[in-house]
Structures are given as structure tokens and as C-alpha cells.
Amino acid sequence: MISAVARHRTALVRTHLSRPLATALADNLLNPSQTLLDYGSGRGDDVRHAKALGIPAAGWDPVHQPDGPRAAADVVNLGYVVNVIEDQSERAACLRQAWGLANRLLVVSARLVWDARDLVGRPFGDGLLTRTGTFQKFYEQAELATWIEQTLGVPPVAAAPGILYLFREPSTAQDFLARRVHTYRPRVRIEPQAIYESNRERLEPLLDFMTAHARPPRPGELSQAAEGDLTTVFGSIGRAVRLLQQVTDTDLWQQITIQRRSELLIYIALSRFGRRPSYSQLPASLATDIRSLFGTYQAACVQADRLLLSCGDPAIVLVSARSASVGKQTPSAVYVHRSAIGHLPPVLQVYEGCARVLAGTVENANLVKLSVTQPQVSYLSYPTFERQAHPTLASAVTVNLRKLTVDWRDYRQVDNPPLLHRKEEFVGPDDPRREMYARLTKAEHRKGLYADPSRIGTRAGWEAVLAQAGVTVQGHRLVRRPATPSSPH
Ligand SMILES: C[S@@+](CC[C@H](N)C(=O)[O-])C[C@H]1O[C@@H](n2cnc3c(N)ncnc32)[C@H](O)[C@@H]1O
Structure with missing residues (x-):
């Protein structure tokens, strides 16, 4: 279709991988074992950067790369394309085409309302016509997610502000969401025993599995090599498990069990948003964890729903915040370093998780502010937190759970920015x-x-x-x- 709008002019030169692809890479959803199609690839820089990382990538663009392949790939990137299409039915068709080519994952990104703040333009359709003759539709985060779900009938997962994932297989989505829950494990102390010492490396995958899942592995859950190795030396996996139990404290396994139960409850509570998966849609290892720690998925869902309900009760949020063992307390909030979120009471982790359901992960944010006076979570970025004793605030993304808004504020040009003291209060006890x-x-x-x-x-x-x-x-x-x-x- 010939359009009066100069869509192709929106394509930028990129010196780095774009944010959506960098996010998928950081989430380990994109790697050299996956093929990538950049749909609406603009000047082709993302394809070039992805190839340099060893990812088999190709691009197609109606203007810049019309001869590129429009063929299915494991991961399809639809990067800042939907926001430049002024015709709404064509916009939806473009999204459907890109989804049709995604074997495993579609990454959709669009510009958000806060990008429009300094833009001069005149209203056009549901967006703006800029001075250079390009069209831009600036989305609210929730609006983008709703539009995608209505267009494709698949609930997207917020990856980051302005970036959403659509998974082909529900179990891959669940695996991603379960892995996104903050984890924390107590330090494993081993009582020295010769047989353990001489097999330390061999036992490592087993110990890692048991600390992650709070249970011994089932056949096939360890790699074939690790399983074979342990069986040859110990006769069976069960015997190797018993050895690990002998050289560690029972307290340790109790603590790990409590921690894993709480992670699972947080994950299940948050799965209420979108469509809660059926048991058969859960990845096998996750399903086994749930069965082994709760008896049934149904029992776990009942407990998780109670937790979710509590996090909507301001009195419970307040009491939980005040009883938190980590975080800086102020009259209106508790502030915690991202690395210490796993130490917060489960109710507060669900509260923070609700904000992530809407906004995704805010890159570069290292402190999280959980308001106790209104349903609001802010992700604060202090780029010099590690280096400087008193770092200053660079930017803040605020998620309001009542209004369902995600807002961004830049403090970098502010003359007198806020700064931190008493940094020990933000981090976990093991930091x-x-x-x-x-x-x-x-x-x-x-x-x-x-x-x-x-x-x-x-x-x-x-x-x-x-x-x-x-x-x-x-x-x-x-x-x-x-x-x-x-x-x-
Ligand atoms: C803002 S650029 C983004 C380019 C690239 N994805 C990036 O992130 O650098 C938007 C691109 O969408 C392309 N485009 C416009 N209409 C399209 C459509 N219907 N299907 C696919 N791409 C389209 C334009 O040619 C333009 O290159």
C-alpha cells in the first residue's frame, strides 16, 4: 500500500543492538542456537549486530530490505514498527504476519507516551504526524498489551517498558515467568568428608539442582553426562543424594524448602494475571516442584490466591513492609536494592511482582521503592550505586497499580538531584x-x-x-x- 506517511524515515542507524533484542538476549531467550528474523528491519543494524554475536539472523523491511526473507524463525523481532504505521488495520495485519512467522517467540516493541514529551507534531489518526512527515503512535504500556492480546488472542508478557514477549508455547512462557521470581539461597556449608571431597565436581550439578528445586532430581532432569557419571561412581542418584544430605545440615534443606515454596507461591499468585496455566501447560520440572512441595497444583493455587489477595490489602502491605528484614524504611515506603528483593516477605514480593506484570523489568534500575500509602512501585536507577558512597538518582520508572500506568522521570539534568545515604540498609544480609x-x-x-x-x-x-x-x-x-x-x- 502506498502511504503518504514517510514510514521508512523512522529507521535509525543503530550502533548497538536495539533495546528489545538486548532484553531478549539478557533474558536468555535469544542466543546462537536460535534463528532470528527482524521484521521491519530498517537499516539492518540489528541483523548485523545479532550476526556478530553468532546468532543466525535475517531481516525484512518493505522499504529498506524488500528482498529479505519473510520466512519463519525461532525468534521474530517487530521492533518499533507498529508505532510507525498510521493505518490501524494495516498495523494489526503487520502484527499478525510477524506472529505467524515466530516459531518460539515474538518480541514486539513500541514507543511509549513518555517519548512524546518533547516531540512537536500534529494529531493524526490515533497518533501524531511529526515535522519530518513520519507518523508515531505513542502507547501506554497497558494499552499496548491490550491491543496485542485483542489482535492475536494471546496474552503477552511484559518484558520491559515498551517491550512485550509473545510465546508460542505456554510452557515456555511459564518457564520464563517462574524464572523471573527473585531467588535467594542460604550459603551451603559442607562438613568435610573424603568421599565428598574426591567427588566434589561430579556432585556439583546434583547439589545445584537440589538447591534450586529443594528436591532430588527425577530421571532425565540432570544432563545425561552428569547422571551417567554419578551412577557410575555412586551406584545410583539416590546414593549420591544421601551423601549430600550427610555432608550438609538438615536446617539448610529446610530453609531451601521454605524459600522454594515461597518462590512457587509468588509465581503462581502472579500467574492470575493473564490466563493461569493449567497443570499440563507447566514445564515438567516446575510441575514436579509444585507437586513435591504442595501435594497438588490446586492446593498451591489456593494458597497463592490468598497471598495475592493479601497484597491488595494496604494494612497487610504496611505491616509486611515494617516487618521486612531488609530495606530502608520511610514513612511512606520501603526501599530495597534489587539484589535483596528475595529477602522481602512474600506479600511484598507479590506486590513488586504485580508492577513487573505491567511494566516488565526496568533495565538499569537498582533500587525498588514500594509505597505503603498507595499501590505504587518505583524502579530507581542509581548508576553509581556500587562506586559512590552517596550516589545520585538518574531516573525513575513509576508503576501505579490502581491507574495501571507506567511513567518515567529523568533526573539526569536536574540541578540538585536526590542522593542516598546508609546504603547498607538497602542490600541483603549476605551482601x-x-x-x-x-x-x-x-x-x-x-x-x-x-x-x-x-x-x-x-x-x-x-x-x-x-x-x-x-x-x-x-x-x-x-x-x-x-x-x-x-x-x-
Ligand atoms: C522505526 S523503524 C524500526 C526499524 C528497526 N526495527 C529498528 O528497531 O531499528 C520502522 C520500520 O518499520 C518499517 N515498516 C513500515 N511499515 C511496515 C510494515 N507494514 N511491515 C513491516 N515493516 C514496516 C519501516 O520501513 C521502518 O524501517
């Missing part, structure tokens, strides 16, 4: 940096730097407090400020 952070906090406290909390929350205020006290922070140490040389007369 190796926790002690270093706590030592600095103690020193700052002793020096009286926290005396006026209203001054220290932003960069300018904090710097003034440091200057006044004649100190500065180097790395994670508080040191005396070097005397400024007096000016010559």
Missing part, C-alpha cells in the same frame, strides 16, 4: 559490601552529619553539610577535607 557501607554510616553519624535530615537528602544540601564539617568522602571513607591553600597577597 559482601554491607559492612563497608555500615562503617561509613557510623563514621558519618559520629561526625554529626545526619543531625539535620532535611538538609542531606539532595546533593547540594549534603555537600554543604560535608563542607561545614570540614570532611569529604573518598571511596567509602570519611576523611578530613584538605586545607585550601590561602590566596597570595
Whole structure:
């Protein structure tokens, strides 16, 4: 169809893999064992970058690559294409065609409303006509998901803001969702025993499996090589399991069981959004975990629904937040480092999970703020959290679960951005940096730097407090400020 809109002009030169493909790569849904079709490939840069990563990739674009193959592939990327098509029936047809070619996964991305903030254009159809004659439809995250589901009849999974996954097999979707639950495992302590020591490497896949699943593997769940190796040496997998139980504490397995049960409940609670899969749609290992820890899937669903219901109760959220063993408490929220989410009470993990159902994973966000005054979760990005003792906020994605909105705010150009103190409060008890952070906090406290909390929350205020006290922070140490040389007369 000839269009008055200059769609092809929307294609950018890309010096890196685009966000949607980088997200699929990070989620291990795209790798060199999968073929990739970039549908609406623009200038072909994603195809080039994917090939450089060893991924067998091809592209098709009606303008830039019309001779490219429009053939089925394991993964199909429909990257920022639907938002440039002004004709709504053609837009839907394009989505259906791309889905028709995806053997395993379709990755759909579109620009979100926050991209439109600085754009000048005039209303056209359901979007905007820009000065360069291109069309852009800016979606709300929930609107994009609803449109895709209505068009294809398949519930998409939010991968990240503006990026959605459609899985061909329900069990692959469930595997992805179950893996997305935050996990935490206690450290495994082994009582030395000669037979264990001489077979340590051989036993590793078994130990890994048992710590991940809180149960011994069934035949076929370990790799053939690992299974064969263990059977040759120990006579059976069961004997190898017993050896591991002898060299570890029973407490450890109880803790792992509690942790795995809670992960499964969180996953099942969140599967209420979309269509909860039937037992037969679950990946085999996940189904076995559920059966072994809950007896039946149905029993697990009943418990999970109770958990989901609790997370909609503000009083329960508040009590859970206040009783959390990790996180920084403020009157209106609890803040936690992403690595410590697995330590939060299950109710709060479901609460955070609800936000992820809508927004997906927010790249680069390292702190999560769970509001206790309204149903709202924010993903905060502090790019220098690891390096700097007092990192400043770069951006925030806020998910409002009542309004079903996802909003983004950029703090990078803000003159006086918010900054963090007491970093140990955000991380988990097992975080190796926790002690270093706590030592600095103690020193700052002793020096009286926290005396006026209203001054220290932003960069300018904090710097003034440091200057006044004649100190500065180097790395994670508080040191005396070097005397400024007096000016010559
Ligand atoms: C914003 S560009 C995105 C290009 C590429 N996917 C990327 O992310 O860099 C949009 C592309 O969609 C292509 N396009 C327009 N209508 C299309 C359709 N009906 N089917 C497939 N691609 C289309 C345009 O030619 C343009 O190259």
C-alpha cells in the first residue's frame, strides 16, 4: 500500500543492538542456537549486530530490505514498527504476519507516551504526524498489551517498558515467568568428608539442582553426562543424594524448602494475571516442584490466591513492609536494592511482582521503592550505586497499580538531584559490601552529619553539610577535607 506517511524515515542507524533484542538476549531467550528474523528491519543494524554475536539472523523491511526473507524463525523481532504505521488495520495485519512467522517467540516493541514529551507534531489518526512527515503512535504500556492480546488472542508478557514477549508455547512462557521470581539461597556449608571431597565436581550439578528445586532430581532432569557419571561412581542418584544430605545440615534443606515454596507461591499468585496455566501447560520440572512441595497444583493455587489477595490489602502491605528484614524504611515506603528483593516477605514480593506484570523489568534500575500509602512501585536507577558512597538518582520508572500506568522521570539534568545515604540498609544480609557501607554510616553519624535530615537528602544540601564539617568522602571513607591553600597577597 502506498502511504503518504514517510514510514521508512523512522529507521535509525543503530550502533548497538536495539533495546528489545538486548532484553531478549539478557533474558536468555535469544542466543546462537536460535534463528532470528527482524521484521521491519530498517537499516539492518540489528541483523548485523545479532550476526556478530553468532546468532543466525535475517531481516525484512518493505522499504529498506524488500528482498529479505519473510520466512519463519525461532525468534521474530517487530521492533518499533507498529508505532510507525498510521493505518490501524494495516498495523494489526503487520502484527499478525510477524506472529505467524515466530516459531518460539515474538518480541514486539513500541514507543511509549513518555517519548512524546518533547516531540512537536500534529494529531493524526490515533497518533501524531511529526515535522519530518513520519507518523508515531505513542502507547501506554497497558494499552499496548491490550491491543496485542485483542489482535492475536494471546496474552503477552511484559518484558520491559515498551517491550512485550509473545510465546508460542505456554510452557515456555511459564518457564520464563517462574524464572523471573527473585531467588535467594542460604550459603551451603559442607562438613568435610573424603568421599565428598574426591567427588566434589561430579556432585556439583546434583547439589545445584537440589538447591534450586529443594528436591532430588527425577530421571532425565540432570544432563545425561552428569547422571551417567554419578551412577557410575555412586551406584545410583539416590546414593549420591544421601551423601549430600550427610555432608550438609538438615536446617539448610529446610530453609531451601521454605524459600522454594515461597518462590512457587509468588509465581503462581502472579500467574492470575493473564490466563493461569493449567497443570499440563507447566514445564515438567516446575510441575514436579509444585507437586513435591504442595501435594497438588490446586492446593498451591489456593494458597497463592490468598497471598495475592493479601497484597491488595494496604494494612497487610504496611505491616509486611515494617516487618521486612531488609530495606530502608520511610514513612511512606520501603526501599530495597534489587539484589535483596528475595529477602522481602512474600506479600511484598507479590506486590513488586504485580508492577513487573505491567511494566516488565526496568533495565538499569537498582533500587525498588514500594509505597505503603498507595499501590505504587518505583524502579530507581542509581548508576553509581556500587562506586559512590552517596550516589545520585538518574531516573525513575513509576508503576501505579490502581491507574495501571507506567511513567518515567529523568533526573539526569536536574540541578540538585536526590542522593542516598546508609546504603547498607538497602542490600541483603549476605551482601559482601554491607559492612563497608555500615562503617561509613557510623563514621558519618559520629561526625554529626545526619543531625539535620532535611538538609542531606539532595546533593547540594549534603555537600554543604560535608563542607561545614570540614570532611569529604573518598571511596567509602570519611576523611578530613584538605586545607585550601590561602590566596597570595
Ligand atoms: C522505526 S523503524 C524500526 C526499524 C528497526 N526495527 C529498528 O528497531 O531499528 C520502522 C520500520 O518499520 C518499517 N515498516 C513500515 N511499515 C511496515 C510494515 N507494514 N511491515 C513491516 N515493516 C514496516 C519501516 O520501513 C521502518 O524501517
